Amino acid sequence: MGEFRQARWFEPLIFSIGSSGRRGYSIPSIRDTDRSALRDIPENLRRRRLPDLPEVSEVEVVKHFTRLSQMNFGVDNGLYPLGSCTMKYNPKMNDAVASLDEVRWIHPFQPEETLQGMLEVMYKLDLWLCEITGMHKFSLQPAAGANGECTGILIIRAYHQMHDELKKRREIIVPDSAHGTNPASASMGGFEVVTVPSDDSGCIDIEALKEAVSPRTAGLMLTNPNTLGIFEERIREIEEIIHDAGGLLYYDGANMNAILGKARPGDMGFDIVHLNLHKTFSTPHGGGGPGAGPVGVKEHLKDFLPVPLVEYDGKKYYLNYNVPHSIGKVKGFYCNFDVIVRAFAYILTVGAEGLKSISEISVLNANYLASKISCIRGFEIPYGKGKPRKHEFVASCSGLKSETRVSAKNVAKRLLDYGIHAPTIYFPPIVDEALMIEPTESASIEELDEFVKVMEAISKEAYENPEKVLSAPHNTSVGPIDEVKASHPRTLCLSWRMYKRKFMKE
Amino acid sequence: MKVERIISIGFVVNPIAGMGGRVGLKGTDGVVEEAIRLGARPVAPERAEFFLKDLKAYIVSGKIKLVTVPGLMGECEAERVGIDFNVLPLQRKDKTIAEDTKAAVKMLISGKYRVDLIVFVGGDGTARDVLDALSSDVDEAIVLGVPSGVKMYSGVFAVSPSEAAEVVKAFVDGEADVAEMEVVDVDEESFRKGRLEIHLYGYLKVPYLPLRIQGTKTPSPETIDERENQKAIARFVIENMKPDSTYILGPGTTVKAVTDLLGVKKTLLGVDLYWNGQLIPDVNEKIILETVKDWKDAWIIISPIGGQGIIFGRGNQQISPEVIKNVRKEHILILATKNKIRRLKGSLRVDTGDREVDNLLKGRIKVITDYREWRILKIE
Numbered sequence: 001m002g003e004f005r006q007a008r009w010f011e012p013l014i015f016s017i018g019s020s021g022r023r024g025y026s027i028p029s030i031r032d033t034d035r036s037a038l039r040d041i042p043e044n045l046r047r048r049r050l051p052d053l054p055e056v057s058e059v060e061v062v063k064h065f066t067r068l069s070q071m072n073f074g075v076d077n078g079l080y081p082l083g084s085c086t087m088k089y090n091p092k093m094n095d096a097v098a099s100l101d102e103v104r105w106i107h108p109f110q111p112e113e114t115l116q117g118m119l120e121v122m123y124k125l126d127l128w129l130c131e132i133t134g135m136h137k138f139s140l141q142p143a144a145g146a147n148g149e150c151t152g153i154l155i156i157r158a159y160h161q162m163h164d165e166l167k168k169r170r171e172i173i174v175p176d177s178a179h180g181t182n183p184a185s186a187s188m189g190g191f192e193v194v195t196v197p198s199d200d201s202g203c204i205d206i207e208a209l210k211e212a213v214s215p216r217t218a219g220l221m222l223t224n225p226n227t228l229g230i231f232e233e234r235i236r237e238i239e240e241i242i243h244d245a246g247g248l249l250y251y252d253g254a255n256m257n258a259i260l261g262k263a264r265p266g267d268m269g270f271d272i273v274h275l276n277l278h279k280t281f282s283t284p285h286g287g288g289g290p291g292a293g294p295v296g297v298k299e300h301l302k303d304f305l306p307v308p309l310v311e312y313d314g315k316k317y318y319l320n321y322n323v324p325h326s327i328g329k330v331k332g333f334y335c336n337f338d339v340i341v342r343a344f345a346y347i348l349t350v351g352a353e354g355l356k357s358i359s360e361i362s363v364l365n366a367n368y369l370a371s372k373i374s375c376i377r378g379f380e381i382p383y384g385k386g387k388p389r390k391h392e393f394v395a396s397c398s399g400l401k402s403e404t405r406v407s408a409k410n411v412a413k414r415l416l417d418y419g420i421h422a423p424t425i426y427f428p429p430i431v432d433e434a435l436m437i438e439p440t441e442s443a444s445i446e447e448l449d450e451f452v453k454v455m456e457a458i459s460k461e462a463y464e465n466p467e468k469v470l471s472a473p474h475n476t477s478v479g480p481i482d483e484v485k486a487s488h489p490r491t492l493c494l495s496w497r498m499y500k501r502k503f504m505k506e
Numbered sequence: 507m508k509v510e511r512i513i514s515i516g517f518v519v520n521p522i523a524g525m526g527g528r529v530g531l532k533g534t535d536g537v538v539e540e541a542i543r544l545g546a547r548p549v550a551p552e553r554a555e556f557f558l559k560d561l562k563a564y565i566v567s568g569k570i571k572l573v574t575v576p577g578l579m580g581e582c583e584a585e586r587v588g589i590d591f592n593v594l595p596l597q598r599k600d601k602t603i604a605e606d607t608k609a610a611v612k613m614l615i616s617g618k619y620r621v622d623l624i625v626f627v628g629g630d631g632t633a634r635d636v637l638d639a640l641s642s643d644v645d646e647a648i649v650l651g652v653p654s655g656v657k658m659y660s661g662v663f664a665v666s667p668s669e670a671a672e673v674v675k676a677f678v679d680g681e682a683d684v685a686e687m688e689v690v691d692v693d694e695e696s697f698r699k700g701r702l703e704i705h706l707y708g709y710l711k712v713p714y715l716p717l718r719i720q721g722t723k724t725p726s727p728e729t730i731d732e733r734e735n736q737k738a739i740a741r742f743v744i745e746n747m748k749p750d751s752t753y754i755l756g757p758g759t760t761v762k763a764v765t766d767l768l769g770v771k772k773t774l775l776g777v778d779l780y781w782n783g784q785l786i787p788d789v790n791e792k793i794i795l796e797t798v799k800d801w802k803d804a805w806i807i808i809s810p811i812g813g814q815g816i817i818f819g820r821g822n823q824q825i826s827p828e829v830i831k832n833v834r835k836e837h838i839l840i841l842a843t844k845n846k847i848r849r850l851k852g853s854l855r856v857d858t859g860d861r862e863v864d865n866l867l868k869g870r871i872k873v874i875t876d877y878r879e880w881r882i883l884k885i886e
């Protein structure tokens with residue numbers, strides 16, 4: 001293992017660079033051109049002062065952002081086993097497609113006839129996603145997984161409302177291993193949340209589920225394989241329990257990476273599904289950038305989907321606003337098209353067989369790592385002992401912590417010192433000192449072996465020289481931060497304006 | 507302009523706290539000799555030093571004045587860290603006992619010293635000694651525990667010595683709120699025999715910085731603020747309260763969050779009755795049975811105590827088997843913050859003293875964990 005050293009520039013904020021009047025590009029002042037452009041802007045909306053923008057030259061901008069990018073880490077420069085996030089490599093081909101003029105220069109206000117290409121891409125992606133998930137119609141509108149969940153919950157709400165049962169059906173059931181956005185989405189939809197525990201096998205506790213359902217049940221939100229990376233084997237039984245109680249089944253398909261071409265939520269009995277294109281379908285993500293969380297439904301819920309839907313009448317593609325019980329819009333315009341087109345290109349380039357082998361390799365990689373890591377001192381893989389995992393697994397280092405004080409957080413930070421991104425930590429909440437690891441199909445066997453070696457080294461170090469791990473990271477651009485200060489309202493600082501107010505006393 | 511005031515801190519170390527742990531004795535009460543024989547080494551002095559080291563800058567800069575206890579109860583540790591301090595005029599001892607902790611605390615809150623904050627290094631047993639020593643002054647004194655015991659089920663501890671130093675700094679800078687936290691202890695004798703008997707002894711006022719007090723366990727981004735969580739639960743409970751129903755309110759801060767929001771004053775350690783805006787404080791079984799007329803509209807609101815998840819039979823015996831039978835399981839509202847649930851290890855327990863009632867309660871129940879959030883838990 002070579003020494004890793006991340007670039008460390010003492011890079012100031014862009015606001016502290018440059019000087020008054022400096023410019024990289026000059027545009028004619030509005031005063032010199034047509035003042036009539038201002039005419040239609042109401043007086044109270046006009047600026048009195050110029051905005052406080054950085055004043056920098058082009059070369060300063062380029063240097064600044066190049067340095068920041070050197071201090072950054074992403075799927076293009078290292079292993080990124082961030083569980084539940086499916087940080088797979090994003091083929092450059094898809095970016096090339098998204099950069100075509102036909103994609104970049106379209107505008108949602110264009111007439112339909114001139115957007116036939118965009119609509120065709122949307123329509124076909126809808127069909128493919130239906131095929132992959134076993135659903136009957138997709139809306140590509142939601143811009144993220146959580147946005148998709150909220151859409152699904154609003155559909156559940158509208159469905160019960162139409163059957164005059166919403167007053168009674170107040171509860172959405174979620175397992176305790178669920179992603180935090182599930183209960184949050186249910187709350188956003190005005191429901192109460194009932195959490196059901198997992199059993200020792202890492203699956204939903206069926207007896208507890210039976211206790212949880214009642215005439216108040218509106219639906220169940222489930223991830224399968226769940227966040228422990230374990231397949232809910234008794235899904236048909238779960239489906240019956242919920243449907244018999246009059247509830248709907250919602251599938252959180254944020255990560256479909258384990259079951260592409262292998263199993264379909266539609267066949268498992270789910271009524272509603274969302275997918276994160278920015279995970280399984282390889283579109284870039286992180287940092288809250290554009291994503292896509294399309295929502296698919298079975299036939300009986302089609303009429304609740306957001307408008308407009310994309311349809312084809314045999315001759316042309318068109319936007320259909322005539323959806324009788326539509327919940328309305330969940331995002332401006334039609335979708336994040338630059339994301340949609342990348343996912344479209346991805347599916348097209350890998351093909352049906354390619355999708356299957358993606359799942360096979362991602363599952364193989366996860367199980368390979370799981371078996372290696374379970375042998376490392378201080379680590380274990382709780383729940384469902386001996387059961388194979390799917391696309392990811394959750395290790396616990398509570399043994400390591402009680403023997404050496406080194407926690408999951410410390411291990412995660414020490415990994416950064418070796419040029420490996422941290423796994424997801426402290427999630428799912430049912431595992432103490434959790435490290436949730438998802439290598440994806442993009443990692444080569446050499447990278448996986450390297451990762452294991454690094455984990456072994458960290459374990460050894462924890463027992464022999466814990467201080468080194470406890471004070472990590474050492475080799476990164478930014479060292480350990482004070483987490484309380486970083487999140488305390490008094491010290492939290494989210495913008496330049498805030499910074500000036502809090503620390504420069506302006 | 508903020509006027510800078512020097513904050514005085516009384517610092518008490520229980521040097522034998524935590525010695526039983528590594529040698530598997532589950533506590534150090536009454537077994538110090540055996541612990542030493544088994545090869546136990548003191549842990550508290552080292553942890554006390556960690557704490558003081560992290561606080562050093564504040565002491566050196568004169569923001570904090572430290573008053574401590576002779577010998578290993580604070581003086582030696584402070585000396586080793588190299589800071590200024592005053593020592594209480596107590597006798598220096600090689601072997602210390604609970605009475606020494608109590609004597610020190612009593613002196614620290616007496617007129618002569620009247621410290622702003624008492625920091626002790628120890629475990630649940632030490633927390634109890636501090637509580638005992640404060641007796642009637644308990645409402646005025648502010649206390650923080652630096653964890654060093656075998657058992658630390660009480661909510662008065664910071665997560666670690668360095669976190670404790672951070673809490674103290676925030677307290678000195680006027681950035682910490684003060685909140686009441688449980689002092690609980692398990693009976694060590696039965697604990698060693700594998701039985702868990704947890705007792706709620708009372709509450710101490712603790713400087714409270716959301717992520718840093720043990721009440722909230724591991725400081726991670728996932729951690730929710732305990733107080734906010736209690737308030738959210740309270741709001742949900744109140745939204746669902748029915749007029750003309752009688753509520754039997756169990757002890758503890760979680761239930762107190764409900765009465766705080768209702769604007770009535772709850773007995774923290776006792777059971778109260780609430781009916782249409784009125785509260786009858788500190789009732790016993792007899793008063794409950796006499797007062798509640800209509801059991802059809804009676805509810806029990808309780809929260810499990812400490813880390814063991816006992817809902818009936820510890821600290822709330824006023825809610826007797828007969829009361830529970832009258833109210834029925836469907837009318838029992840159990841409140842527990844998410845952190846409390848994390849510490850439960852999966853299930854709740856009952857020990858009402860009546861087998862029949864225990865069996866009636868066993869099985870699964872819906873527990874309120876947040877605003878509009880429930881969780882299915884097993885009662886064993």
Ligand SMILES: Cc1ncc(COP(=O)(O)O)c(C=O)c1O
Pocket residue numbers: 084085144145146147179181223252254255276291293
């Ligand atoms: C299982 C699961 N559900 C939902 C989400 C939410 O997706 P998004 O971040 O796109 O809103 C995630 C994201 O990590 C997830 O892992």
